[in-house]
Amino acid sequence: MELKAIYECVLTGERDQIEGVIQRALSAGCRPADIINNALIRGMDEVGRKMKEGDMFVPEVLMAANTMKIGLQAVKPLMEGEETEAPGKIAIGTVSGDLHDIGKNLVVMMLEGAGFKVIDLGVDVSKDRFLQVIEEEKPDLIGLSALLTTTMKTMGETVQAIGGKVKTMIGGAPVTEDFADEIGASGYAPDAVTAVDLAKSLIF
Ligand code: B12
Numbered sequence: 275m276e277l278k279a280i281y282e283c284v285l286t287g288e289r290d291q292i293e294g295v296i297q298r299a300l301s302a303g304c305r306p307a308d309i310i311n312n313a314l315i316r317g318m319d320e321v322g323r324k325m326k327e328g329d330m331f332v333p334e335v336l337m338a339a340n341t342m343k344i345g346l347q348a349v350k351p352l353m354e355g356e357e358t359e360a361p362g363k364i365a366i367g368t369v370s371g372d373l374h375d376i377g378k379n380l381v382v383m384m385l386e387g388a389g390f391k392v393i394d395l396g397v398d399v400s401k402d403r404f405l406q407v408i409e410e411e412k413p414d415l416i417g418l419s420a421l422l423t424t425t426m427k428t429m430g431e432t433v434q435a436i437g438g439k440v441k442t443m444i445g446g447a448p449v450t451e452d453f454a455d456e457i458g459a460s461g462y463a464p465d466a467v468t469a470v471d472l473a474k475s476l477i478f
Contacts, residue, residue: 277313284317287337362477366417367395383464430457433476
């Protein structure tokens with residue numbers, strides 16, 4: 275019931291309502307992970323379907339996306355601090371030309387929740403910026419996100435430019451394991467939970 279209300283809020287872009295609805299769900303005993311996976315992400319999936327079918331357009335999608343962001347912020351404090359010792363440093367960003375950041379933010383949140391130190395480079399991150407961060411921050415791992423078929427190309431170029439300097443993990447809706455092999459990325463994860471396991475396996 276409560277999860278359905280959160281899902282509806284994302285779908286209709288009710289950004290003023292989402293926090294209250296989430297608080298009610300938490301008070302009713304819903305787990306933060308369920309709120310993320312079974313309400314927020316499901317809502318965004320449905321938004322994606324509607325966008326594809328031409329039932330929703332960019333302004334409405336943007337409202338839904340903002341609502342999702344506020345929702346994620348409300349659950350974030352509850353996901354942190356499960357582990358204490360930082361298992362590694364990860365720099366992550368959405369590649370050049372791509373402004374989608376909801377999935378990337380979710381990955382950041384889960385990695386932080388798992389104790390990693392995360393440098394969030396934001397969106398539209400150029401190849402040179404990734405290289406600069408590798409030089410300056412010496413991360414153990416680089417994460418790259420792409421949501422457009424056009425920016426998958428940029429992702430490939432970026433991974434190739436990074437070469438063997440640091441391991442790379444990639445993700446985003448159009449990205450696949452095969453694509454990761456094709457561009458020479460160290461690993462691919464389909465979602466934020468798997469991204470944490472992947473990061474651990476790549477760093478250790
Ligand atoms: C929200 C959204 C937008 C919002 C973005 C808001 C924001 N701040 O992110 C706005 C309205 C701005 C937008 C704009 C555009 N969008 Co848009 N958008 C979407 C939508 C509906 C949802 C994306 C999303 O947030 N999903 C929810 C998150 C949780 O899922 P996710 O991103 O896949 O992330 C998960 C995994 O992929 C993985 N992951 C993600 N990143 C990473 C990184 C690593 C390292 C790892 C390991 C894992 C990982 O973990 C995440 C969590 O589980 C998708 C549809 C879809 N189904 O994907 C279209 C979609 C991606 N958009 C699309 C398009 C075409 C556009 C525009 C070109 C539209 C336009 N005409 O202007 C612009 C492009 C702007 C740009 N230059 O980037 C198309 C892309 C088509 C294609 N094949 O390239 C899609 C698929 C819609 C469609 N069906 O047509 N969009």
